[in-house]
Amino acid sequence: MAIEELEAYRGRALDALSAVSDPASLEAWYRAHLAPSGEANTWKRSIGQQPKDERKAFGQAINEVGAALADAYAARQAAVAQAELQRRLVQEAVDVTLPARARRAGGLHPSVIALRQIADVFCQMGFTVFESPHVETDYYNFEAANMPPHHPARDMQDTFFTTDGQVLRTHTTSGQVRAMRCLGPGPIRVILPGLCYRNEDVTTRSEMQFHQVEGLLVGPTVRMSDLKGILMAYARAMFGPDQDVRLRGSYFPFTEPSVEVDIRCTLCGGDGCRVCKYTGWLEIGGAGQVHPVVLGHGGYDPAKNRGIAFGLGIERMLMLRHGIDDIRHFFRNDLRFLANFR
Numbered sequence: 057m058a059i060e061e062l063e064a065y066r067g068r069a070l071d072a073l074s075a076v077s078d079p080a081s082l083e084a085w086y087r088a089h090l091a092p093s094g095e096a097n098t099w100k101r102s103i104g105q106q107p108k109d110e111r112k113a114f115g116q117a118i119n120e121v122g123a124a125l126a127d128a129y130a131a132r133q134a135a136v137a138q139a140e141l142q143r144r145l146v147q148e149a150v151d152v153t154l155p156a157r158a159r160r161a162g163g164l165h166p167s168v169i170a171l172r173q174i175a176d177v178f179c180q181m182g183f184t185v186f187e188s189p190h191v192e193t194d195y196y197n198f199e200a201a202n203m204p205p206h207h208p209a210r211d212m213q214d215t216f217f218t219t220d221g222q223v224l225r226t227h228t229t230s231g232q233v234r235a236m237r238c239l240g241p242g243p244i245r246v247i248l249p250g251l252c253y254r255n256e257d258v259t260t261r262s263e264m265q266f267h268q269v270e271g272l273l274v275g276p277t278v279r280m281s282d283l284k285g286i287l288m289a290y291a292r293a294m295f296g297p298d299q300d301v302r303l304r305g306s307y308f309p310f311t312e313p314s315v316e317v318d319i320r321c322t323l324c325g326g327d328g329c330r331v332c333k334y335t336g337w338l339e340i341g342g343a344g345q346v347h348p349v350v351l352g353h354g355g356y357d358p359a360k361n362r363g364i365a366f367g368l369g370i371e372r373m374l375m376l377r378h379g380i381d382d383i384r385h386f387f388r389n390d391l392r393f394l395a396n397f398r
């Protein structure tokens with residue numbers, strides 16, 4: 057009787073085990089059957105209740121069932137582990153045929169790259185870099201540059217003012233008198249690179265911010281011919297060894313005489329095209345001999361010293377060099393544009 061019940065239990069236990077297919081239910085089955093408090097062990101405690109002459113056979117039968125369940129359990133455990141491994145292999149599969157994901161490194165802004173190239177060119181000519189503030193006083197940006205209050209030339213530059221009465225520098229010329237006061241009274245040969253700001257309508261040709269590189273030489277023997285030679289060397293370094301420079305009479309309050317600096321059109325080579333408006337020349341900046349009033353503000357005696365200065369637009373230069381038709385690209389931070397300059 058008991059033996060039959062035991063056999064029925066073996067059948068139930070094995071059936072339950074064959075339905076097990078994952079680690080959690082395998083664990084539950086083990087606790088229900090083979091663990092010390094499991095059903096297979098409770099049978100052992102019932103041996104004493106059997107008739108004396110059946111105890112031996114019953115005990116053997118219990119041990120047999122226990123061993124059979126343990127074997128079946130071990131086999132099931134191996135199968136579940138194998139299935140589990142298979143599942144993970146499928147789930148965590150790596151498709152080695154997928155293209156690699158490129159790591160995108162950051163890069164320098166095209167204007168910064170150009171500023172560094174330009175600094176290299178001028179440093180080879182013996183210039184050093186002088187930095188001056190972006191937030192500038194009215195004095196250095198205008199007055200020291202020979203534009204006293206109400207000077208009509210102030211209208212040439214629409215200015216951003218800070219709430220405490222300073223200005224965002226409208227040109228790097230704002231650093232000229234700072235450089236003279238800082239480096240004087242000896243000769244000076246510096247460039248002043250950096251951002252400038254103007255309160256302008258943003259169009260394809262003008263932005264609210266742009267980079268300039270100012271150049272300043274001061275000394276007893278400095279002449280306009282030095283200016284032309286320096287600008288020629290710059291143009292040839294940036295636009296190729298055959299470049300030509302033309303100085304065209306102009307007006308700036310802080311230079312006298314003043315010139316506009318032109319290079320031969322990079323697109324048509326001087327024959328005349330739409331980009332150079334059929335003149336064969338492109339403007340790259342302004343320049344001139346430093347006005348005596350500016351030298352005076354810088355602490356130099358204009359009777360004994362002369363200066364030459366130039367201001368070059370960086371984005372404008374890059375637009376000419378790369379055929380870029382819209383200055384707004386430079387400050388849009390569109391990677392499709394910026395990545396071209398790595």
Ligand code: PHE
Binds near residue numbers: 227228311
């Ligand atoms: N500051 C002038 C400008 O922004 C350029 C310039 C610099 C002209 C130095 C003459 C000398 O247009």
